[in-house]
Amino acid sequence: MALLLREAIGDSLRRTRVSQSRTLREVSSSARVSLGYLSEIERGRKEASSELLAAICDALDVPLSDVLFDVSESLADAVPARGRTPVGAAAGLGAEPKSRDSDARAAEHAALVAQDTRVVIPPPAARALAAA
Template identity: 55%
Template structure:
């Protein structure tokens, strides 16, 4: 039996999980530095497999582990969290319009009104 993973890409209407977004930000930071998983896992003192799971959004990293990974990448933890927050925020307007919610007032617009405004 195969399991289908929900599509949580940036263009998707499904919300990304925080651990997926944090993993994506960590992976982009590592690859932009041209570093391997092994290099960063050794520097952070975390197993290569676990770091890979964190980067893929499969494992929820503790604050201590995130701090160690950020130190290994020479990226402030606050920068990681800001980048993750911005990535999540970019998904919110798409979700709001898909759900017939006015993005400014956060008021639900009935489908009949939405059609009349179109």
């Protein structure tokens, strides 16, 4: 059975929380999400919206990009290498698919990010929305 995105996200969030020796209650309170719903997300039973994922990552004091990178590695490891084309290679940015260790993947990811020309505009602060 294939690893689902929601399961990989939940695994990454749980590993992060446990590595910080924090409880579900602490993180759910900080992220303003119910304890039960956070538990369901961590177990891969519920899909978290992008807004909710951002709130959970803020509560864990970890960048969302780090969680997504961890998830992408988990998903890549779950798929047989044969026939898989890395995103960078599909865009003409990378080499042929081959087995690489985690450090090499991180270095390739950093190189792709350095080539990225997109501009990320942060969302307005909650106070700015309330004043509008």
